Amino acid sequence: MTTIQPTAVSADAMDVATREPQATPRRDRHSHPFRRPDPQELWGWLFVLVPMLLFLTFVIIPVVMAVVLSFTDYAVIGDVGWVGLENYRSILDDPIFGLALRNTAIYTVMFVPLGVLVALGTALLLNRDSRAVNLFRTFFYVPVVASTVATATIWYWLLNPQSGLFNIVLGWFGINGPAWLYDSKWAMTAIVLMSVWSGFGTNMLIYLGGLQGIPRELYEAVRIDGANAWQSLRYITLPGLSRTTFLISTLLIIGAFQVFDQAYLLTKGGPGNSTLTVVYYIYNQGFGGLKMGYASALSFVLFLIIAVFSLINFRLTSRSQS
């Protein structure tokens, strides 16, 4: 039935529909015991069966398991014991977790605002009537295409203290650049810069979509009222983008607290643990030290922290909306 003749079928449809009322979608048919079972009922379940089995096996069961594991001392080898809240108690006295949390917080505080600002700024730049926009939009998006591993390898080279591009360019302005990845004061900044560079393109596109949704008449109206560019940005554009900003900042916060790849690839958590992040620590505990019970407890603590910060973010963005 690759081709359908709309006219012929619709005439038929009218005819049949009047004779057999059950052919038309009705909600109350589920409750009627004497009718034939709805074929859609069976097909619907068939269609979602395999995806839902996979979802059950690799999402639902793991989430439940994570809860259970976090109360045990499961370590792959040896017996499993129920330890109650012991894992959570030791997290509180774990100085390395404290350090990892501090590093992650520093990363988040730098990365999220910078990520929002760069994405918004580039989107505002590209939100104009010009055929050149498409070309530059593509150029701006290029870093997103490269993998974190490729990006990290490139940046590793860019950040080389002697022959890297960063310090060469800084040298032009008479600035003696830091040793970046080899300097515990600068390593995290370097990771933030790389993360913003490699990820802003996606959020820029989302912002561009949001900008298109703001009615042009609003801009016309405030211009007639004598508003300047800054005022129309402040009173029309930013409020019009508040939902988009909420989406983007939430995604950035969730991503920032789970940062791993960049730290693993650029610095291995060093120098002096200055870039050891929470997920890196969980990875080390769970897959390095095989302390999977403890790692599960750590991941729940992180989940909680992410949830709290997402909520705060929600409050902040919903307040700025009103």
Add this chain to the structure above:
Amino acid sequence: MTAAAPQPSLMRAKRPSTPRQKIGTVLWFAAVVLISITTVFPLVWTIVTSLKPEGEILSSSLQIWPDAPTLENYVRAWTSVPFGRYFFNSTFLAVAGVVLNIFFGSLAGYAFARLRFRGKRALFGTLLSSLMIPGIVTMVPTFLVLRRFPFAGGNDLFGEGGMGFINSYWAVILPGAAGAFAVFFMRQFFASMPEELAEAARIDGASEFRIFAQIYMPLATAGAAVLGILTFQAGWNSFMWPLIVLSDRSMLTVQVGLAAFKSEHTTDYGPLMAGTVIVSLPVLLIFVLAQRYIIEGVAHVGSK
């Protein structure tokens, strides 16, 4: 510069441009060109470095074209690490991910958008809310599920005795075969299609599967293509999960292989950059060919 060149027709269509607007246009071009340099130049520099002989890399690192271009770095990268094998692994995993996500994503997305069945809203709600669970929470347990999967990789009924799916392609394929994102993405496409087509076909006696496969699926090919491209990129570029579940040397993906190569050859910038180019080539190529779809796809997802 081509500052105002592409636009005279556009400008004329509105009103004659004032000097202030002209300055604005020039400043705009200066800004976007500067940003483009920061986004594109590192990649250009990578390619240039990969073509430089060892001596030139550190001595004249800024030189935009090598004095004596060479492919020696590529030969060294390719021979010191089994990149061919890694390439096969990554391609296989990424393509399997694309096929399975399009298939299952379309089936489930269609069912959630267009079919009536009990429990539909609850199921879809659960699926959607799972998108908010950080990946780290399920990481350790998913590893254990794969390791203790009954009857897999030498395991018995209780998941004892073997390594399960660990170090096999399944360890990457199964958890990602029907992502919640794929289901949600395809559902959005099917939900926007007219119901009349299905009603007409139902009266003609077509089965629900035929209605899906022969009427609605052909209408969703553009969406499926975008999903396929995004899934391929994500699969090809994924790092942490393959790092955890594929540790056997012959099972590494290009990303994990490049990372290992990087920590073994920390100062061999030439082969490192050559490896980076090799690893990035497939996604860059797809991006060049399908950039319109990718950019529209991302914007489409963002607007939901």
